[in-house]
Amino acid sequence: MRLDIEQTEFAAAVREFAEEQIKPVIGGFYERGEFPIDLVRELGKLGVLGVTLPEEYGGSGQGLFMLGLALEEIARVDASVAVTVEASVTLGAEGIARYGTKEQRERWLPRLAAGEGLVAFALTEPGGGTDAGHTETKARLEDGEWVIDGAKCFITNAGTEMTDLIIATAQTGPGEVSCIAVEPGTPGLQVGPEYSKVGWRASDTRPVYFDSCRVPEANLMGQRGRGFVQFLELLDGGRVAIAALATGSAQGCLDESVAHAKEREAFGRPIAQNQAIAFMLADMRLRAHTSRLAWQDAALRADAGEPFGADAALAKLHASQAAVENARDATQIFGGYGFMNETPVARAWRDCKILEIGEGTNEVQRMIIARSLGV
Ligand SMILES: Cc1cc2nc3c(=O)[nH]c(=O)nc-3n(C[C@H](O)[C@H](O)[C@H](O)COP(=O)(O)OP(=O)(O)OC[C@H]3O[C@@H](n4cnc5c(N)ncnc54)[C@H](O)[C@@H]3O)c2cc1C
The missing domain is CATH 1.20.140.10 (Butyryl-CoA Dehydrogenase, subunit A, domain 3)
Incomplete structure (x- = not known):
């Protein structure tokens, strides 16, 4: 596939960053099982985390192709950093851009587009990930708030210092699954310790628990029941x-x-x-x-x-x-x-x-x- 000038220059800039900044140090982060927060922040400054997000919120308004170019270049050198970007952009930030209300987009997208924050998307549960329609995490409406109870596992970006949001799927009624945004520090949200993983050791992967975790009703992401x-x-x-x-x-x-x-x-x-x-x-x-x-x-x-x-x-x-x-x-x-x-x-x-x-x-x-x- 022939790339145009903009695509060529973007891919070249990401390749240079991967070769010069990530490659020399990532082995150490990997061995220590440490999240390379400064590298992710720098990638944010390069525009990688905002590449698909709308321009009105500070993104570049590009598509999946441009994001793919960046991910390929990063992963040539290291997959942990690449998956950090991938999970935050395609499952998290894209969800807000596509399904979020105007208030939600205005509140969360500018930091994500600037590469200052990350999103975790919490779908998988200890009882199963493949059969994702059978989510057991439950959320009920009470006095204008969602009260969430349940557990998620293997969640990428759940516990980094850059994490702005965890978007969780939950049953909001019989046969009804919805997505709800939860900010770190919300009472009732507990993010567990990093797993000991075979690979992707410099990425952040954790279990997440909700114990009567209350968030405003307005944190529902998109239409109720469309999760x-x-x-x-x-x-x-x-x-x-x-x-x-x-x-x-x-x-x-x-x-x-x-x-x-x-x-x-x-x-x-x-x-x-x-x-x-x-x-x-x-x-x-x-x-x-x-x-x-x-x-x-x-x-x-x-x-x-x-x-x-x-x-x-x-x-x-x-x-x-x-x-x-x-x-x-x-x-x-x-x-x-x-x-x-x-x-x-x-x-x-x-x-x-x-x-x-x-x-x-x-x-x-x-x-x-x-x-x-x-x-
Ligand atoms: C490092 C890491 C990061 C992750 N990040 C995230 C994240 O950010 N957010 C998130 O929500 N999840 C995340 N996951 C979870 C991941 O998406 C799930 O592990 C995956 O979807 C499989 O689910 P499971 O582990 O429950 O396996 P299971 O659903 O128990 O499946 C086990 C095996 O059975 C097979 N199987 C199941 N049903 C069928 C069928 N009908 N026919 C044939 N075969 C079948 C599966 O293909 C699989 O081989 C992550 C996992 C890891 C390891």
Whole structure:
């Protein structure tokens, strides 16, 4: 896909930031399981967190394609930072922009567009994430306030210093799911400790509990009872974004592997000169390339206002598998060094598996694609 000047310059600026600011330090954050707040703030200043948000609130009013370009560039270097951006923008801030009232948009979007705040979107519960329509968290109206009770798990961005908002799905009546915004510090909201995760270790993922947590009635996000439809719509965009992120990881693994295979010698010559290694690199390039075509196609459809749900599922399914396979091949090419956390490909190996699980598992993507075929 040929990029225009604006897209080329934006992608180049994000790439430069990823290479010069993220790459040298992210390994340390990853090892410590520490959220790199300053890097996320700097990305905010670059306009990455506001790229899709309306210009009237300080965003750039660009579409999913532009966001995908940024996510791919960040994920080439590191997936933890990329998913921090992805979760906040596609599921959180986009939800406010699309379904929020004028008051909600005026209140929350300017800080999000400026990259000063983050949003967490809390859908998954301990009882299940795939069957998301069966949310057990409940919210009832009492004296002009929503009173929320329940628990959510695995919530990205729930507990950072930058978190402005947690948007939670809750049952607001029989068979009725709605989205409600809760600000950190609200009595009755408890954000648990960071999980010990296999990968994405520099991202913030926590359980969230609501114990008679009261928020104003006006914190209802969008129409009452439309929460399920809203998050399905948001997840379509989220899947394209995850596909772009996965493409970045797949490309990053390829770049690292090509450089290593040309330099590392065995039996007196670079390992790249063995056809087994060269073919592995060729397959890695193929996967990164087709993943890019898939996410960009879905993003262009989304930005044109065309139906893109099945294309998003296809892109997410293909790119996440490509990322997992490229991470596996990259660690193989790196040999023992590929198993050492000091190498970026080892980080990718740990990071990529979740791409087949989050934002709807790959079984869910297959269900969506099959449904689009009428089966
Ligand atoms: C690091 C991380 C960050 C996350 N961030 C967020 C977040 O910000 N917000 C949020 O809400 N959630 C988040 N999640 C949760 C994630 O979206 C869920 O883990 C995911 O949707 C799967 O849900 P589950 O874990 O409950 O698995 P389950 O729903 O228990 O599924 C288990 C397995 O069964 C399969 N399965 C289930 N039903 C079917 C079926 N009908 N046919 C075939 N197979 C089926 C699934 O595909 C899966 O393989 C995050 C998770 C992680 C690990």
